[in-house]
Amino acid sequence: MASIFQGIGAATSISSSASFDTMKLQFSSPRSISGKKANCVVMRSGGAKMDSGSSRNGGRADQLVTNAVAAKADTPAASTASKPGHELLLFEALREGLEEEMERDARVCVMGEDVGHYGGSYKVTRGLAEKYGDLRVLDTPIAENSFTGMGIGAAMTGLRPIIEGMNMGFLLLAFNQISNNCGMLHYTSGGQFKIPVVIRGPGGVGRQLGAEHSQRLESYFQSIPGIQMVACSTPYNAKGLMKAAIRSDNPVILFEHVLLYNLKERIPDEEYVLNLEEAEMVRPGEHVTILTYSRMRYHVMQAAKTLVNKGYDPEVIDIRSLKPFDLYTIGNSIKKTHRVLIVEECMRTGGIGASLTAAITENFHDYLDAPIMCLSSQDVPTPYAGTLEEWTVVQPPQIVAAVEQLCR
Amino acid sequence: MASSCLTKTKHNIIISIFKSISISKSKSSFTNRTSTSTNSLSSPVPKYAAYSKTNRTIGFNRCYEQAYFSRRLHSTVSVSNDVAQLVVEPPSQQFLDFPGGKVNFTRKLMFTSNSTAERVHCYRVLDDNGQPFNDSESLKISKELAVKMYTNMVTLEVMDTVFYESQRQGRISFYATTTGEEAINIASAAALNNNDFVFPQYREPGVLLWRGFTLQEFANQLFGNKFEYGKGRQMPIHYGSRKHSYFTVASTVATQIPHAVGAAYSLKMEKQDSCVITYFGDGGTSTADFHAAMNFAAVTEVPVIFFCRNNGWAISTPVHEQFRSDGVVVKGKAYGVPSIRIDGNDALAIYNAVHEARKMAIKEQTPVLIEALTYRAGHHTTSDDSTRYRSIDEIEKWRGDQSPIKRFRKWIENEGWWNDVAESEYRSSIRKQVAQAIQVAERIEKPPVADMFNDVYDVPPRNLNEQEVFVRKTVTKHRRDYPSDVPL
Numbered sequence: 001m002a003s004i005f006q007g008i009g010a011a012t013s014i015s016s017s018a019s020f021d022t023m024k025l026q027f028s029s030p031r032s033i034s035g036k037k038a039n040c041v042v043m044r045s046g047g048a049k050m051d052s053g054s055s056r057n058g059g060r061a062d063q064l065v066t067n068a069v070a071a072k073a074d075t076p077a078a079s080t081a082s083k084p085g086h087e088l089l090l091f092e093a094l095r096e097g098l099e100e101e102m103e104r105d106a107r108v109c110v111m112g113e114d115v116g117h118y119g120g121s122y123k124v125t126r127g128l129a130e131k132y133g134d135l136r137v138l139d140t141p142i143a144e145n146s147f148t149g150m151g152i153g154a155a156m157t158g159l160r161p162i163i164e165g166m167n168m169g170f171l172l173l174a175f176n177q178i179s180n181n182c183g184m185l186h187y188t189s190g191g192q193f194k195i196p197v198v199i200r201g202p203g204g205v206g207r208q209l210g211a212e213h214s215q216r217l218e219s220y221f222q223s224i225p226g227i228q229m230v231a232c233s234t235p236y237n238a239k240g241l242m243k244a245a246i247r248s249d250n251p252v253i254l255f256e257h258v259l260l261y262n263l264k265e266r267i268p269d270e271e272y273v274l275n276l277e278e279a280e281m282v283r284p285g286e287h288v289t290i291l292t293y294s295r296m297r298y299h300v301m302q303a304a305k306t307l308v309n310k311g312y313d314p315e316v317i318d319i320r321s322l323k324p325f326d327l328y329t330i331g332n333s334i335k336k337t338h339r340v341l342i343v344e345e346c347m348r349t350g351g352i353g354a355s356l357t358a359a360i361t362e363n364f365h366d367y368l369d370a371p372i373m374c375l376s377s378q379d380v381p382t383p384y385a386g387t388l389e390e391w392t393v394v395q396p397p398q399i400v401a402a403v404e405q406l407c408r
Numbered sequence: 409m410a411s412s413c414l415t416k417t418k419h420n421i422i423i424s425i426f427k428s429i430s431i432s433k434s435k436s437s438f439t440n441r442t443s444t445s446t447n448s449l450s451s452p453v454p455k456y457a458a459y460s461k462t463n464r465t466i467g468f469n470r471c472y473e474q475a476y477f478s479r480r481l482h483s484t485v486s487v488s489n490d491v492a493q494l495v496v497e498p499p500s501q502q503f504l505d506f507p508g509g510k511v512n513f514t515r516k517l518m519f520t521s522n523s524t525a526e527r528v529h530c531y532r533v534l535d536d537n538g539q540p541f542n543d544s545e546s547l548k549i550s551k552e553l554a555v556k557m558y559t560n561m562v563t564l565e566v567m568d569t570v571f572y573e574s575q576r577q578g579r580i581s582f583y584a585t586t587t588g589e590e591a592i593n594i595a596s597a598a599a600l601n602n603n604d605f606v607f608p609q610y611r612e613p614g615v616l617l618w619r620g621f622t623l624q625e626f627a628n629q630l631f632g633n634k635f636e637y638g639k640g641r642q643m644p645i646h647y648g649s650r651k652h653s654y655f656t657v658a659s660t661v662a663t664q665i666p667h668a669v670g671a672a673y674s675l676k677m678e679k680q681d682s683c684v685i686t687y688f689g690d691g692g693t694s695t696a697d698f699h700a701a702m703n704f705a706a707v708t709e710v711p712v713i714f715f716c717r718n719n720g721w722a723i724s725t726p727v728h729e730q731f732r733s734d735g736v737v738v739k740g741k742a743y744g745v746p747s748i749r750i751d752g753n754d755a756l757a758i759y760n761a762v763h764e765a766r767k768m769a770i771k772e773q774t775p776v777l778i779e780a781l782t783y784r785a786g787h788h789t790t791s792d793d794s795t796r797y798r799s800i801d802e803i804e805k806w807r808g809d810q811s812p813i814k815r816f817r818k819w820i821e822n823e824g825w826w827n828d829v830a831e832s833e834y835r836s837s838i839r840k841q842v843a844q845a846i847q848v849a850e851r852i853e854k855p856p857v858a859d860m861f862n863d864v865y866d867v868p869p870r871n872l873n874e875q876e877v878f879v880r881k882t883v884t885k886h887r888r889d890y891p892s893d894v895p896l
Contacts, residue, residue, distance in 0.1 A: 147666070149663060149701070153669060161670075190641065191639070191862070192650040193650060226864050250865045324870065
């Protein structure tokens with residue numbers, strides 16, 4: 001991550017970093033001569049380390065580029081000397097993205113249960129109500145279908161609401177509004193009314209939250225026409241996806257994960273926006289393509305360590321965009337490795353993995369040397385007991401075994 | 409009898425109790441509101457829905473009367489017919505400050521009744537013969553406005569008849585009439601500004617008509633041709649027009665009610681001088697969306713008018729099987745929303761009520777609930793034959809003298825602004841125009857295949873592009889198996 005950004009002194013030039021192909025912008029603004037560091041922003045769409053072969057065309061380019069302001073206020077004093085950027089937790093990154101967008105556009109507002117003075121049950125909206133007022137950060141009564149409907153109505157009349165479900169599972173109550181109205185009204189009105197909402201919330205299997213609070217809603221929402229779905233997994237992509245989702249004119253559902261909120265990472269000081277339809281190359285490799293998203297990314301990376309020790313070279317892609325799939329990145333990877341393993345947290349039946357399997361089979365069948373393997377949770381409600389809960393989620397040893405079987 | 413028993417102390421007690429039972433946000437304007445408002449202790453409501461301070465005293469005495477009576481009659485447990493348990497007791501430990509506000513205690517174990525002795529009264533300006541009551545407080549409307557309202561109502565009626573017939577002839581696939589509710593459609597639209605947002609259910613094309621939607625535009629939507637604003641994607645009668653501030657009809661019942669609250673919220677954020685109105689039927693008030701939206705609107709204090717067309721029937725379900733409350737107007741009180749019941753077949757009553765509600769909504773930033781009692785004189789839609797569940801006599805009665813068009817016509821004829829000749833001329837002219845619009849709309853070609861894939865997103869993604877290519881290929885290959893009036 002740090003390799004992308006280089007602070008320059010008044011006269012030093014940037015040394016190129018080998019791991020990515022970039023659009024580099026070098027700024028020596030007059031202000032930097034006085035001794036302050038000017039940050040140069042190097043933007044590469046997507047994640048930290050990108051495969052040098054892939055280049056972006058198609059989709060909508062959203063790189064937010066240059067902001068050559070000496071922004072020293074953000075970085076803590078200790079790291080001034082060595083690393084640029086600032087460290088924060090994932091929920092803080094979400095909040096930062098949210099706050100920057102609220103600052104930038106007065107039409108952005110937040111509504112949900114306990115988002116106001118309480119700051120949100122996962123503190124994503126902490127401090128926003130004090131700063132922007134009760135009306136812009138609205139505490140709603142407990143009626144998900146209605147406050148989702150309210151967000152849709154507000155969006156049709158020009159606001160850009162962010163609707164927070166306290167837990168993704170509660171959005172099942174809002175399914176009618178999301179499917180029948182949010183996804184449809186732009187179409188059925190003949191394009192007259194657009195609905196730029198962001199629906200977000202934590203989902204996934206947590207630590208003993210019980211079956212009702214461990215839902216994976218991406219599998220239910222994935223066939224609704226008219227909506228986009230993205231899943232964040234790191235503070236970097238959380239902030240970037242949040243900003244992109246808010247700026248998008250389509251309704252976007254942003255899936256966060258309950259257990260990832262306290263991940264810490266160093267993210268750039270400069271403003272950046274990610275592309276909603278792109279996948280992220282986490283670890284380039286040669287032997288097998290592992291497709292995953294959200295929390296499973298970390299299980300996969302853990303398994304990858306073991307696999308590397310055993311002599312395998314997995315390519316790990318965080319698909320990030322759940323609807324539509326980034327078949328470009330995925331396809332390139334498959335053409336290279338010819339073997340696919342999908343690791344997801346959804347149930348086996350009708351989950352994201354099932355759709356992805358179908359999409360890959362349809363498009364890249366000729367490139368496959370082995371049938372696609374898909375590791376998912378069982379088709380059971382998530383048990384409360386800790387040990388049982390652990391067994392419903394895919395664990396690293398299973399991933400290692402699956403890769404070994406694929407690569408036989 | 410009760411009034412004479414009022415001693416000074418007891419009178420003071422009542423006053424202090426009354427004052428302390430003020431609901432949390434006790435703005436002074438509350439006390440000025442129509443007596444059906446949340447703050448009213450008295451039930452039944454006085455006849456005139458006017459802002460009258462004297463009503464409060466009347467309410468007082470009535471309350472006390474019944475309370476005094478019940479004190480005499482009952483033992484420990486009783487059921488009172490009065491909504492307010494205003495029992496007179498010596499002031500001992502009066503109240504406790506619970507979350508939500510102060511509440512007085514009572515030592516009587518008394519349940520509120522499931523119904524009141526008398527139903528909430530209904531505001532009306534014109535009598536059955538179209539004559540205004542002498543003492544009615546009605547806005548003076550000009551001849552131009554009155555004639556415009558009447559002619560629009562007639563246009564709506566003729567349009568409904570001709571379009572309905574065209575469905576029966578197989579020229580369009582579906583239609584729903586507004587028969588019996590023309591006054592609601594036109595008079596409410598007339599009382600609003602053209603830029604007030606409208607979130608309709610599906611029986612309010614008259615609002616669009618009032619705002620200038622032409623007969624040709626209606627016909628285009630019904631035929632789903634390339635000129636209609638929805639680009640041929642929705643069923644007939646699902647009109648929508650951004651330039652008329654009329655949000656596209658969705659088939660789902662009552663989903664537009666929370667949308668309306670959200671739109672009102674955006675008006676409040678942007679401090680605009682306009683309001684939102686949303687329409688729904690008696691059936692729609694049973695949905696979850698209605699209740700939560702009313703609650704939200706009250707909590708967020710947004711300028712929205714909830715207009716309920718209580719027409720007695722939800723397809724085949726009569727109101728007695730829909731709810732057991734006193735209609736819809738009492739539900740406003742439950743949510744803290746000022747409400748009123750009006751005669752939905754009386755155009756002037758509707759005009760007055762909506763005009764006043766709009767002022768109130770904007771000035772005080774509050775939702776308002778209007779329940780308009782009326783009758784669905786036509787079938788639910790062309791897929792329904794209502795004679796199967798209700799008597800033809802009942803339908804004929806409401807199409808007769810109670811018809812809103814007939815009653816209003818009597819009034820404007822009495823004022824000298826209309827006559828038989830004008831009527832027949834106007835009707836035949838409109839009929840010709842509607843028939844002409846149908847003919848023209850029928851011949852226009854349908855939207856192209858590309859419109860099947862546009863607007864799902866702002867930019868079609870790759871999978872939709874692939875699917876479109878596939879459809880085009882298939883249609884080109886098997887041209888004869890596909891309709892010829894859909895261009896590629």
